[in-house]
Amino acid sequence: MNPLLKVTGLTRMYGARVGCKDVSFELWPGEVMGIVGESGSGKTTLLSCLSARLEPTSGTVAYDTREDGLTDIYAMGEPRRRMLMRTDWGIVHQNPRDGLRMGVSAGANVGERLMAVGARHYGSIRAQADEWLRKVEIDGERIDDLPLTFSGGMLQRLQIARNLVTHPRLVFMDEPTGGLDVSVQARLLDLLRRLVTDLGLAAIVVTHDLAVARLLAHRLMVMRRGEVVESGLTDQVLDDPHHPYTQLLVSSVLQP
């Protein structure tokens, strides 16, 4: 069996400044990896490089394509990379407005992804959109409403439905619960946890919230100043942190 993603020596510079430096890891099918670290530690830069949205300065990101196995995503052509992003991958942005089309209905937001992979039958697209709205706990009656009329938590759930409707193998999430109040966050986390388990999804989740990481991620990478300083099983990294920076992160969390 191949890893789904094989990252080797990934570095992204912004001029002389380090975005992320010399990151290597393998992600296996069904694995959820959390990337934690404070603001500016390079988490989002790394996620952008991994998800084909930001070309690295050096290093490779190889994805296990259905046709050719592990293939460097930046060495393949643009059309193929775009196809991969539409079919095999999902990207959940922190701000759902970045991942949704605010001017078309909730149903169309979900249906659009299906059409992008070739679905043409209107009735079946609408039925699947309806099914997915229910899965993310959005009332089916809202299918024709514009996302503009949705709350923040609903928007984030709609964005998740839009991403998962095409059954991707790998989902990238950037602070999926950021900006939501805690009760909405708990509901979203429970939903994400269930969907990821039921669908056997692999995911890479960037978060600065260690509680979110504990709930969602099987394993963690801790980043500081663009470098991975510690990695391992989630509960081991959080309960027995070794690196001084991880110890500082864990001990800085306020207990309610």
Add this chain to the structure above:
Amino acid sequence: MTAMIRVEALSKTYVLHTQGGVAIPAFAGADLTVAAGDCVTLHGPSGAGKSTLLRCLYGNCKPDSGAIRVRHDGAHVDIATAPPRVVLEVRKRTMGYVSQFLRAIPRVPALDVVAEPLRALGVPAEAARGRAGELLARLRIPERLWHLAPATFSGGEQQRVNIARGFAARHPILLLDEPTASLDAGNRAVVIDLIGEAKAEGTALVGVFHDDEVREAVSTRIHTMQG
């Protein structure tokens, strides 16, 4: 008997970087073998490293040196060096753990918390919930609580949910960290019975029990730790 766990020359020191780099040794050169049907009690004064050793066995704590060989799928896996996905696989199919405190997940009802390890093994929802209900009933959690999330339960109730969860999947290895600490006599007796049944089924158990009565009732061997 088949050795299910073989700990060899295991050492662990905590280094607290945020507190001036002070080093706190937990234990050094620990050896321990646990066979199927054994219940080994880790015994020693507070601070002797009993919980740390238990957590190392589960992969929750990373030792500095030594090996923890666990029998998994007919082969040996060294928990001290295995990658995360292998440790998770061992936890799923081979090794259960009852911690001192339940880490409740928001919105998940008690019945599903207990059924989850079985669901992870592919047991159908109804059968998993059936087994979960059986255990919750034995541990005297009233049925009206089964469909509530345990976050609001009392300490003793949470601990019993935790115990039910640990025993649900009948893992070949079960680790118990003071499972009876906050239980009354009646519930302690239930836990003693559960441990007895697990031993009879060939489960290899390792536990920390502060309660003399429980320790004497369940242990096939005492492993003394000096710290």
